[in-house]
Amino acid sequence: MTSQTTATGVTPSPDQIRRAPKVLLHDHLDGGLRPGTIVDLARATGYPHLPETDPGRLGVWFREAADSGSLERYLETFSHTVGVMQTRDALVRVARECAEDLAEDGVVYAEVRYAPEQHLEGGLTLEEVVEAVNEGFREGERTARAHGHRIRVGALLTAMRHAARSLEIAELANRYRDVGVVGFDIAGAEAGHPPTRHLDAFEFLKRENNHFTIHAGEAFGLPSIWQALQWCGADRLGHGVRIIDDIEVAGDGTVKLGRLASYVRDKRVPLELCPSSNLQTGAASSYEEHPIGLLRRLHFRATVNTDNRLMSGTSMSREFEHLVDAFGYTLDDLQWFSVNAMKSAFIPFDERLAMINDVIKSGYAELKSEWLFQQTASTRDSSGLEG
Numbered sequence: 001m002t003s004q005t006t007a008t009g010v011t012p013s014p015d016q017i018r019r020a021p022k023v024l025l026h027d028h029l030d031g032g033l034r035p036g037t038i039v040d041l042a043r044a045t046g047y048p049h050l051p052e053t054d055p056g057r058l059g060v061w062f063r064e065a066a067d068s069g070s071l072e073r074y075l076e077t078f079s080h081t082v083g084v085m086q087t088r089d090a091l092v093r094v095a096r097e098c099a100e101d102l103a104e105d106g107v108v109y110a111e112v113r114y115a116p117e118q119h120l121e122g123g124l125t126l127e128e129v130v131e132a133v134n135e136g137f138r139e140g141e142r143t144a145r146a147h148g149h150r151i152r153v154g155a156l157l158t159a160m161r162h163a164a165r166s167l168e169i170a171e172l173a174n175r176y177r178d179v180g181v182v183g184f185d186i187a188g189a190e191a192g193h194p195p196t197r198h199l200d201a202f203e204f205l206k207r208e209n210n211h212f213t214i215h216a217g218e219a220f221g222l223p224s225i226w227q228a229l230q231w232c233g234a235d236r237l238g239h240g241v242r243i244i245d246d247i248e249v250a251g252d253g254t255v256k257l258g259r260l261a262s263y264v265r266d267k268r269v270p271l272e273l274c275p276s277s278n279l280q281t282g283a284a285s286s287y288e289e290h291p292i293g294l295l296r297r298l299h300f301r302a303t304v305n306t307d308n309r310l311m312s313g314t315s316m317s318r319e320f321e322h323l324v325d326a327f328g329y330t331l332d333d334l335q336w337f338s339v340n341a342m343k344s345a346f347i348p349f350d351e352r353l354a355m356i357n358d359v360i361k362s363g364y365a366e367l368k369s370e371w372l373f374q375q376t377a378s379t380r381d382s383s384g385l386e387g
């Protein structure tokens with residue numbers, strides 16, 4: 001694909017997409033390990049259950065096993081990544097590499113989530129887990145900077161929705177809120193595990209003026225989104241893609257929003273959309289048919305995310321590439337998604353504003369101006385003015 005103009009902007013090349021400043025709000029630490037690191041850690045920690053020990057084949061195994069059409073089967077693959085993340089050293093390394101990989105991909109701000117309760121089998125306490133991951137993120141930010149990339153990473157602490165530790169994890173997130181943790185989440189199989197089972201955790205966080213997102217509207221539809229917003233008070237929706245069920249598009253193209261979809265749009269509720277992940281779990285059937293196209297047109301607060309880079313063999317750049325191919329998005333569209341995501345981050349308003357004005361808008365302006373100069377040069381060449 002080469003860069004070209006459209007009426008509304010510039011269609012970006014893969015290289016421009018990689019260099020564009022990107023913001024990632026929904027990425028799982030235990031869904032983004034490098035295959036080679038999983039093999040190393042399994043060897044170092046004596047984890048005997050890996051389905052493959054060659055990194056290349058292991059990467060393929062994760063993508064294929066996760067490509068099942070069911071969220072429950074998709075989630076089974078995490079037993080191997082979580083299985084090798086049970087020591088302090090493993091957690092520091094995985095978090096450091098996560099920050100490095102995101103920075104290398106042009107992500108300038110990321111909120112990365114994980115469930116501390118899943119990393120206690122080697123004898124770590126919840127606090128030791130959080131401190132190890134924070135240390136890894138700080139190291140990764142430093143090594144990224146040494147390689148010429150700037151990234152800031154905040155952690156979201158996830159509680160598993162089938163378990164009963166959400167209040168404890170919410171309290172943990174609150175204790176570490178000014179030291180690396182920016183919010184809270186619940187994840188895991190959606191059907192049969194409504195978010196309302198965790199009301200005490202959400203009410204605690206609201207009383208503390210803290211932030212949280214909820215995985216909702218992925219495998220289960222509108223009732224899950226409604227509960228997450230109207231019972232639990234979620235600030236953002238993890239996925240939320242099934243809000244599309246409350247939007248009717250008539251044959252003549254007119255669009256009618258139901259009450260819930262109107263609320264989500266009117267209140268600017270951020271949707272943490274994850275296109276590739278949705279294709280694997282069956283929440284969408286192709287990139288072209290993914291609801292993000294309509295949601296972007298209707299000006300929902302849509303954001304683009306990776307969910308699990310290992311299981312989907314993806315990155316932020318690849319997610320953007322898929323959308324550029326499917327919907328003809330321009331640099332202006334990618335900037336719109338990035339600004340939407342930055343507006344929706346859980347860090348303070350003044351810091352979000354500075355990221356938008358001093359990093360994101362200026363980064364996209366630079367990419368757009370590059371194109372302008374290339375065009376000018378080739379126009380002058382072909383007009384013979386240079387001769």
Ligand SMILES: O=c1[nH]cnc2c1ncn2[C@H]1C[C@H](O)[C@@H](CO)O1
Nearest residue numbers: 028030078113114115158187188215
């Ligand atoms: O897309 C998802 N939906 C629900 N749960 C998920 C998804 N991706 C990962 N998880 C779960 C599995 C991980 O072990 C856990 C914490 O990151 O979150």
Ligand SMILES: [Zn+2]
Nearest residue numbers: 028215238307
């Ligand atoms: Zn997720």
